[in-house]
Amino acid sequence: MPSPALAFKQPIHLEITKEVFRDFQVIASGETFKFTDYAINQILDANYHTDDLPNQFNSEMHFDDEDFPGGSKRVMDLKDQVISKVTSDSPQATSARNNLGTALHTVQDFYAHSNWVELGHSSPNINTKIGREIFSGADANTSTCPKDPGTLGGAGLSQLTSGYFIIDLESKICGVPPGKCRHGFLTCPSGLNKDDDSRPGFSTARALAVNATKDYLEQIFSDSRxxxxxxxxxxLMRIQN
Structure with missing residues (x-):
């Protein structure tokens, strides 16, 4: 049975989200608005549960397996749903916050699972396509880890890629498509992931994820609707007065 893919460790996802929401505010009609603790907790919960076991096999939720078209479409669609649900004649605010939380998980995972850092990007140089357009990376026939699936090389040093998560826990066989990179997990620790502070590039990826989280919120609140x-x-902020 294939093992599930991991993301930034769940506490780190929550730390990033809390850090951004602590200071995030919106000014409208001369008033300043901030998310309530209740709303933030709902968003954190949805972010957390994006790593539930059934979801871990979904590459578009985590930008795994070079699924940049799927991941980028997901965060665009969820952004539209968030906005639509709180601006409709029959608003669904709780559902909108759930959409926001799970979308932020995917946005944050882009930096933990791709080679964006290795391509030379550091904070505040986020991928501004996220949330705004569908994009892709290296194609299926392009070698991104040509010599060792745990080490970037060739096109992996110049083209966008992310790790593949193919591992059989029983046989301990780690496999990826020829020339591609692996995520890195347990019996196959080398790979692209920057999921915790033991991984190369973690601090840079985390800082980028913080800026990307802010950017995604700003996209939502600057939408004309x-x-x-x-x-x-x-x-959306669950302000009841």
């Missing part, structure tokens, strides 16, 4: 819409802003 939500910008200046005090009622919708308060619904």
């Amino acid at each position: 939500l910008a200046g819409n005090v009622n919708a802003i308060k619904l």
Whole structure:
């Protein structure tokens, strides 16, 4: 049975999200609005549960397996759902916050699972396509780890890629498509992931994920349907007065 893919360790996802939401605010109609603790906890919960076992096999949720088209479409679709649900005539604010939390998990995983850091990007140089357009990376026939699936090389030093998560825990066989990179996990520790502070590039990836989280929130609140819409802003932030 294939092992599930991991992401930034769950506490790190929560730390990143809390850090951003602590200071995030929106000004509309001369008032300043911030997410309530209740709303933040709902968003944190949805972020956390994106790593539940059934979801870990879904490459688009984590930008695994070079699934950049799937991951980028996912965060665009979820952004639209968040906005639509709080601006509709029959708002669904709780569902919108759930969408926001799981979307942020995917946004953050882009930096933990891809070679964005190795391509020379550091904070604040996030991938501004995330949330705004569908994009892809190296194609299926391009070698990104040509000599060792745990070490970038060839096109992996110049083209966008992410690790593949193919491992059989019983046989302890680690496999990836020829010339591709692996995620790195347990019996196959070498790979691209930057999931915790023991991994090369973790600090840079974390800082990028913080900036990307801010950017995604700013995309939502600057959308023409939500910008200046005090009622919708308060619904998403669960401000009840």
